[in-house]
Amino acid sequence: MCFRIFTVLFFVVGLNTLEAQEIKAPSFGKGILNIVGQDSTWTMKASARLQFLGIGQWGENEDGNLASVGSNFLVRRARLKFSGFAYSPKFKYKVELGLSNRDLSGGSEFTHDAPRYILDAYVMWNFYENFELWIGQTKLPGNIERIVSSANMQMVDRSLLNSRFTIDRDMGMQLRHKFNVSENFIVKEALAISQGEGRNVSKGNLGGYQYTARIDFLPFGNFTGNTEFVGADLKREKKPKLMIGAAYDFNNNAVKTRSNQGDYMYTDTGFYETDIKTLFVNAMFKYNGFSFMGEYAGRNAGDAIAKNNDGTVTGDIVQVGNGLNLMSGYVFKNNWELSGRYTFVDLDKDITGRNKELQYTLGVSKYIVGHKLKVQTDATYLSEVDGPEGLICRLQLEVHF
Numbered sequence: 474m475c476f477r478i479f480t481v482l483f484f485v486v487g488l489n490t491l492e493a494q495e496i497k498a499p500s501f502g503k504g505i506l507n508i509v510g511q512d513s514t515w516t517m518k519a520s521a522r523l524q525f526l527g528i529g530q531w532g533e534n535e536d537g538n539l540a541s542v543g544s545n546f547l548v549r550r551a552r553l554k555f556s557g558f559a560y561s562p563k564f565k566y567k568v569e570l571g572l573s574n575r576d577l578s579g580g581s582e583f584t585h586d587a588p589r590y591i592l593d594a595y596v597m598w599n600f601y602e603n604f605e606l607w608i609g610q611t612k613l614p615g616n617i618e619r620i621v622s623s624a625n626m627q628m629v630d631r632s633l634l635n636s637r638f639t640i641d642r643d644m645g646m647q648l649r650h651k652f653n654v655s656e657n658f659i660v661k662e663a664l665a666i667s668q669g670e671g672r673n674v675s676k677g678n679l680g681g682y683q684y685t686a687r688i689d690f691l692p693f694g695n696f697t698g699n700t701e702f703v704g705a706d707l708k709r710e711k712k713p714k715l716m717i718g719a720a721y722d723f724n725n726n727a728v729k730t731r732s733n734q735g736d737y738m739y740t741d742t743g744f745y746e747t748d749i750k751t752l753f754v755n756a757m758f759k760y761n762g763f764s765f766m767g768e769y770a771g772r773n774a775g776d777a778i779a780k781n782n783d784g785t786v787t788g789d790i791v792q793v794g795n796g797l798n799l800m801s802g803y804v805f806k807n808n809w810e811l812s813g814r815y816t817f818v819d820l821d822k823d824i825t826g827r828n829k830e831l832q833y834t835l836g837v838s839k840y841i842v843g844h845k846l847k848v849q850t851d852a853t854y855l856s857e858v859d860g861p862e863g864l865i866c867r868l869q870l871e872v873h874f
Contacts (some may be wrong), residue, residue, distance in 0.1 A: 504518040507575060514559075547573075547574070552572065597607050615685060617757065618634065627812050629851050634798040639731075640685065670693065697714070720847055724749045731792050744780050751770065772795070809837070817840040845871075852867075
């Protein structure tokens with residue numbers, strides 16, 4: 474009893490002491506805490522972000538009419554981020570941890586069947602001029618829609634193309650470089666070698682390795698604040714800015730249905746392995762509040778249908794096919810934005826059994842403090858060729874300290 478009273482008194486005294494002090498913190502959106510080593514040989518910026526999401530969905534019933542199929546309210550993302558440099562500004566690091574259920578999902582025997590807290594954990598070493606070596610787990614240099622952070626998106630969520638074709642995060646090494654063709658024309662390249670099975674795989678490496686290459690051309694120079702991978706033109710570019718890029722991914726002896734994503738493919742003798750190749754071609758354009766982002770994705774496999782040793786099919790298939798995503802928006806001077814998106818996904822029906830999918834989305838966003846504090850809503854109409862229709866409405870609040 475005495476111990477409990479002492480504990481309560483300790484916290485009360487501590488809180489009163491904190492109230493009597495003025496704690497200097499960065500301005501909103503600049504991080505919770507910025508630490509600099511006493512001898513300036515290291516720094517750390519700590520920040521946090523939250524996304525609160527509400528969803529309503531309607532699907533086609535037996536009569537051919539849209540009927541409610543449910544609603545959901547959830548903490549879509551809850552994350553902690555740490556970044557800075559160690560020993561030298563040329564040696565940077567980043568750690569991002571996901572704490573929401575959606576962030577932690579996907580545990581398996583290959584992640585020791587545990588929650589997958591780590592999203593990013595890598596170091597970046599600028600070892601020579603414009604060359605930078607990345608080591609650790611982070612996003613691969615793949616499709617632009619995935620490279621755009623979920624904190625910086627123009628709409629509530631990414632498109633159907635991303636969910637079908639993205640290669641997301643993996644563990645490995647990346648070499649990045651950039652150079653000037655002329656005073657304004659910039660070229661940026663990235664090469665990656667990774668495990669090939671997605672993030673947080675900690676038990677073995679099945680199949681072969683994954684090889685990814687990306688190149689981006691910026692003929693009119695860098696976007697203001699290097700925002701070529703940020704949704705919406707919040708900087709209101711005074712001159713047109715354009716990025717045209719392409720990425721190619723080769724996953725040798727892949728064992729998952731979507732390269733390093735999706736489900737594992739099993740046979741009666743172990744895992745089914747096949748080479749999976751994915752191509753992305755994309756563009757980003759911004760000028761005076763107007764933005765446009767377009768992307769094509771295509772995937773094929775050596776043999777997309779998993780088979781047992783005797784030649785019978787297992788039911789597992791590689792999601793092969795192609796897709797197109799086009800998105801545009803305009804930010805008004807009061808920081809309201811109206812945006813629209815068209816997505817077309819055509820998976821090989823003979824292999825996947827899926828019809829062609831269409832997605833039309835209309836979005837409205839209010840940027841209160843840029844992407845750090847914003848409210849977004851969108852409505853998406855989905856349809857399959859010769860298949861069912863559906864409607865999704867979403868409302869989301871983003872708070873990023």
